[in-house]
Amino acid sequence: MEITYWNKNIETMDRPAIEALQLQRLRELVDQSLKMDFYKNRLLRVGITSSEDIQSLDDLRRLPFNVKDDLRQNFPTGLLAVDMRDVVRVHSSSGTTGIPTVIYFSRQDMDNWTDLLARSIVATGCCQDDVFQNMMTYGLFTGGLGLHYGAERVGMTVIPVGGGNTQRQVQIMKDFKTTVLHVTPSYLLHIHSKLESFETRPEDLYIQRVFLGAEPYSENTRLKLEDLYGIDAYNSYGLSEMNGPGVAFECVYKQGMHVWEDAYILEIIDPETGEILPDGEQGEVVLTNLVRSAMPLFRYRTRDLAYVNSEPCRCGRTHRRLSRIQGRTDDMLIINGVNVFPSQIEEVIMAIPEVGTNYLIHLTKIGSLDKLAVKVEIYSKLFTGDMSALDGLKAKIKEKLRASITINPVIELHEPGALPHSEGKAKRVLDEREQL
Amino acid sequence: MAKQLTIFMENRPGRMKSISDVLLENNLNIWAFTIQDRGEFGLMKLIVDKPEKAHLILADRGFACVLKDVLAVTAENDQPGNLDRLTTALLEKGVNIKDAYGFVSPKDRQGICLIEVENPDGVDLEEAIAAHGFTLLTGKELYEL
Numbered sequence: 362m363e364i365t366y367w368n369k370n371i372e373t374m375d376r377p378a379i380e381a382l383q384l385q386r387l388r389e390l391v392d393q394s395l396k397m398d399f400y401k402n403r404l405l406r407v408g409i410t411s412s413e414d415i416q417s418l419d420d421l422r423r424l425p426f427n428v429k430d431d432l433r434q435n436f437p438t439g440l441l442a443v444d445m446r447d448v449v450r451v452h453s454s455s456g457t458t459g460i461p462t463v464i465y466f467s468r469q470d471m472d473n474w475t476d477l478l479a480r481s482i483v484a485t486g487c488c489q490d491d492v493f494q495n496m497m498t499y500g501l502f503t504g505g506l507g508l509h510y511g512a513e514r515v516g517m518t519v520i521p522v523g524g525g526n527t528q529r530q531v532q533i534m535k536d537f538k539t540t541v542l543h544v545t546p547s548y549l550l551h552i553h554s555k556l557e558s559f560e561t562r563p564e565d566l567y568i569q570r571v572f573l574g575a576e577p578y579s580e581n582t583r584l585k586l587e588d589l590y591g592i593d594a595y596n597s598y599g600l601s602e603m604n605g606p607g608v609a610f611e612c613v614y615k616q617g618m619h620v621w622e623d624a625y626i627l628e629i630i631d632p633e634t635g636e637i638l639p640d641g642e643q644g645e646v647v648l649t650n651l652v653r654s655a656m657p658l659f660r661y662r663t664r665d666l667a668y669v670n671s672e673p674c675r676c677g678r679t680h681r682r683l684s685r686i687q688g689r690t691d692d693m694l695i696i697n698g699v700n701v702f703p704s705q706i707e708e709v710i711m712a713i714p715e716v717g718t719n720y721l722i723h724l725t726k727i728g729s730l731d732k733l734a735v736k737v738e739i740y741s742k743l744f745t746g747d748m749s750a751l752d753g754l755k756a757k758i759k760e761k762l763r764a765s766i767t768i769n770p771v772i773e774l775h776e777p778g779a780l781p782h783s784e785g786k787a788k789r790v791l792d793e794r795e796q797l
Numbered sequence: 798m799a800k801q802l803t804i805f806m807e808n809r810p811g812r813m814k815s816i817s818d819v820l821l822e823n824n825l826n827i828w829a830f831t832i833q834d835r836g837e838f839g840l841m842k843l844i845v846d847k848p849e850k851a852h853l854i855l856a857d858r859g860f861a862c863v864l865k866d867v868l869a870v871t872a873e874n875d876q877p878g879n880l881d882r883l884t885t886a887l888l889e890k891g892v893n894i895k896d897a898y899g900f901v902s903p904k905d906r907q908g909i910c911l912i913e914v915e916n917p918d919g920v921d922l923e924e925a926i927a928a929h930g931f932t933l934l935t936g937k938e939l940y941e942l
Contacts, residue, residue, distance in 0.1 A: 746803030
């Protein structure tokens with residue numbers, strides 16, 4: 362198989378060279394962090410007063426972990442290390458308590474991130490000849506714009522169509538002879554189910570490669586998609602706290618995702634004890650971002666569970682590979698590619714007086730798309746017996762949830778006491794989706 | 798005005814029986830009922846002989862329920878055109894009918910029409926209906942049939 366690189370020097374550098382580069386960048390990160398009140402207090406507490414205290418990569422373990430709550434508590438600008446006028450991009454994801462997680466990029470940071478995405482794209486065998494149809498949501502989420510700029514940097518022809526409108530997506534694939542897609546696996550399955558109604562067969566399309574992301578799916582789903590469309594489908598990994606997509610990406614051998622270790626320090630820890638686990642053992646993914654000066658973030662606990670493969674890869678890249686994400690350490694749900702915490706839904710429900718405190722989040726699949734039903738109980742004391750008031754209540758809950766979690770739920774009203782009680786170990790989430 | 802008991806009820810097997818069980822236990826008599834369906838739930842609307850008592854007992858059992866004003870209309874003679882005259886009377890006053898159902902009185906075999914209305918202008922409904930030859934039953938008259 363022909364192997365192409367974006368930056369062969371860095372992608373194939375030997376482990377001592379990678380680690381030397383990591384150490385140098387970690388020391389810069391520590392110096393940058395010490396300029397910020399939040400990190401300074403934390404670092405001084407563990408006796409780190411300058412980058413001089415970081416003599417080897419083992420000293421990384423002296424740094425405290427950071428978690429999502431740290432980002433929220435520092436909203437909006439507490440973790441901003443540069444003047445706002447030096448920030449060229451802001452991304453944000455919805456938060457569990459209404460406070461979003463916000464990420465800042467300087468011009469140099471954007472350049473670094475874009476380069477990692479270009480590297481990721483080329484690792485899958487793409488080149489300037491490709492036509493790239495980006496079907497991920499644009500906007501505050503990092504997925505859409507991240508890959509967009511990466512693909513442009515590679516020189517691909519970029520079609521920034523965004524999500525939705527299946528018929529138009531298929532028409533564009535045909536009109537522009539699209540060769541590469543960036544899409545959620547559930548949407549790609551959905552499109553396949555619609556092809557016949559557009560009088561289109563998979564072989565009428567020109568698709569060769571697909572970047573999958575934004576939601577969990579199994580190896581079987583990847584294989585199924587590859588089979589249905591006659592394509593190569595690539596797994597990718599990223600999260601907005603670590604810039605977005607492009608933290609790790611599969612190469613043409615599709616045996617795990619190379620973590621770009623010149624840009625990120627990867628640790629796998631026991632989520633209970635915080636102990637660092639050896640390669641091959643499953644634990645929580647912890648990442649240090651070495652290439653974002655506007656908003657430093659080190660030892661960030663992603664809450665994703667995975668393991669590392671340090672065997673050499675046939676592609677020649679020396680960067681270790683991360684397994685498919687095996688699960689989460691928290692209760693985050695991924696619904697049609699959007700991250701949702703049950704607490705976000707609970708918060709909305711609790712603020713509506715006409716419904717009780719018991720609720721049930723019910724997830725099912727319709728075709729290949731997720732359906733979210735939120736079941737709530739009528740609150741007896743505010744029951745008016747008026748049907749139009751009940752219709753209005755459902756519409757109000759639906760709208761408030763949509764505003765909070767960006768997903769349109771189906772609202773169901775139930776009798777008082779019909780749903781699981783709030784005391785004890787109530788099961789709030791009933792997930793009946795078949796794993797993709 | 799007469800009172801109708803409106804109960805929130807999930808649309809699944811056994812829920813209507815859970816209400817009728819309570820009425821039976823307490824020896825409450827049903828004159829009329831209807832169900833307004835809305836997918837996963839519906840509203841059960843009841844005319845019973847002791848609406849306050851039924852309301853208190855059902856609420857105590859955890860049901861979301863409420864007593865609502867309802868027009869209980871009856872005519873002197875059961876004849877073709879009664880409903881048309883009644884709707885004409887309400888239309889003249891701009892009153893909107895939200896729900897309606899009926900039953901036959903066990904006492905004198907007269908039809909009784911129960912109407913939930915929207916009356917934003919506060920029209921004197923009794924007068925409007927009487928002008929067309931109808932009688933508006935009071936709660937007491939209705940419950941003691």
